[in-house]
Amino acid sequence: MIYTSRGFITKNMVPVETNQTDWEYLTTYEPKQMPYENMEQVEKFKKSQAEYFLSGEMALNTVTNQYERSNQNLISKRIIALDYDDIDILLTKFIHTIKEKLQGIDFMLYPTIRNNFDGYGLRYRLLINTDRLYRESESKTLLTNVINHIGLKCDSASKTFSQPMGLPLINAYSNKKMIIVNQGTPLVIDDYMTPLEVKEPITVNYQKSELTDSEYIDMFNQYAKRNESSLSDYSFYLNAYMCLKHGVQSNEISQEIAEVGLMVLAGDDVKWQKNNVNHFRQDKAISRLKKPVKEYFGTKVKSELLEGEDLKNALFERRQEELAYMMKQWEENGSKGRKPSLISPIRVAIVLKDYLKFCLFDMNENTKLAVYRPNEGIYIRRMKHISEESYRG
Numbered sequence: 001m002i003y004t005s006r007g008f009i010t011k012n013m014v015p016v017e018t019n020q021t022d023w024e025y026l027t028t029y030e031p032k033q034m035p036y037e038n039m040e041q042v043e044k045f046k047k048s049q050a051e052y053f054l055s056g057e058m059a060l061n062t063v064t065n066q067y068e069r070s071n072q073n074l075i076s077k078r079i080i081a082l083d084y085d086d087i088d089i090l091l092t093k094f095i096h097t098i099k100e101k102l103q104g105i106d107f108m109l110y111p112t113i114r115n116n117f118d119g120y121g122l123r124y125r126l127l128i129n130t131d132r133l134y135r136e137s138e139s140k141t142l143l144t145n146v147i148n149h150i151g152l153k154c155d156s157a158s159k160t161f162s163q164p165m166g167l168p169l170i171n172a173y174s175n176k177k178m179i180i181v182n183q184g185t186p187l188v189i190d191d192y193m194t195p196l197e198v199k200e201p202i203t204v205n206y207q208k209s210e211l212t213d214s215e216y217i218d219m220f221n222q223y224a225k226r227n228e229s230s231l232s233d234y235s236f237y238l239n240a241y242m243c244l245k246h247g248v249q250s251n252e253i254s255q256e257i258a259e260v261g262l263m264v265l266a267g268d269d270v271k272w273q274k275n276n277v278n279h280f281r282q283d284k285a286i287s288r289l290k291k292p293v294k295e296y297f298g299t300k301v302k303s304e305l306l307e308g309e310d311l312k313n314a315l316f317e318r319r320q321e322e323l324a325y326m327m328k329q330w331e332e333n334g335s336k337g338r339k340p341s342l343i344s345p346i347r348v349a350i351v352l353k354d355y356l357k358f359c360l361f362d363m364n365e366n367t368k369l370a371v372y373r374p375n376e377g378i379y380i381r382r383m384k385h386i387s388e389e390s391y392r393g
Helices: 022-027 039-048 093-102 138-149 213-226 232-247 254-264 268-281 293-301 308-332 344-350 383-391
Strands: 002-006 012-015 051-058 076-077 080-085 107-111 124-128 180-182 370-373 378-380
Touching: 002 022, 012 051, 080 138, 093 107, 093 138, 124 293, 180 254, 213 254, 213 293, 232 268, 232 293, 232 308, 254 268, 308 344
Parallel strands: none
Antiparallel strands: 002 012, 002 051, 051 076, 080 124, 107 124, 107 180, 370 378
């Protein structure tokens, strides 16, 4: 049975009277048009006008005579629905992966309401037909095994048993041609009910560094001196903080040396020094940055500059780190506001200074920025070459 609701705020679901199977109803559903391009209007549309569905069996509340959405009232489900909100590969590769992993299986793939809006990127929903109903007690194992089989990062909210999913919809950046339906055979649930492994936390242990404590401290001082103007930017400071945290957790450095590093980063501000250390001692979370302290602080004190593929790889790695820290900060602030997905132009400018040397040959208003090319030993200001150096990553 298909149950639908208008807007995601209401918990009341209405059964759809149809002779079609759930899969037939979904794959022949005529997508609605969502005309708005302003995100504020889009959010209002989601709350009150967008159509959502559940597939399975729900218990009727005999008091209210309503089908009220909850994990307790949803007896079983038929259709697996997975949201992919952080697609960081080409769309063609994403679709190819789904087709390859679900070869011969019924599936439907379509863009979601925020797809391709500024700051949101590619966002798709995957529906998979199954051979039988499944209950909440089976849901975690089933979905985890299916997600792992596909091998792409999936929105964790998809694992909520009674999570309603938006029906196909066309926004300003989508069209009906982007909806893909593969007619095969239903996924056999019992093939994906292998018990989940209980995984032990992964601890990265580096070989003990050949650097002495005094050499680490000297490295911290050099880093702080070079980045003095940037350390007041919390997101910039957080990079170094997370690296020191990982250094302790991976046994590369001691707690004491990490605390010295935190005080160095705070400069002469005694209050900041104390706050840094106190926070560090209480923070028990696992660092997301898996990079040795020696490498993180040391690469930036080398006299030589990177170019070509080395520069491209360094900028790509730095981008991943920046996004990870932005996400960490967003989560620590209660996941309020828009989920971070882009690095601000100001932050990009700050980061590029760690990898490239820029200069102005004079102070005239229309003077172009010049960038140093280490392999040639010259500054150039032809915009084509500057773009190549700055944006390869």
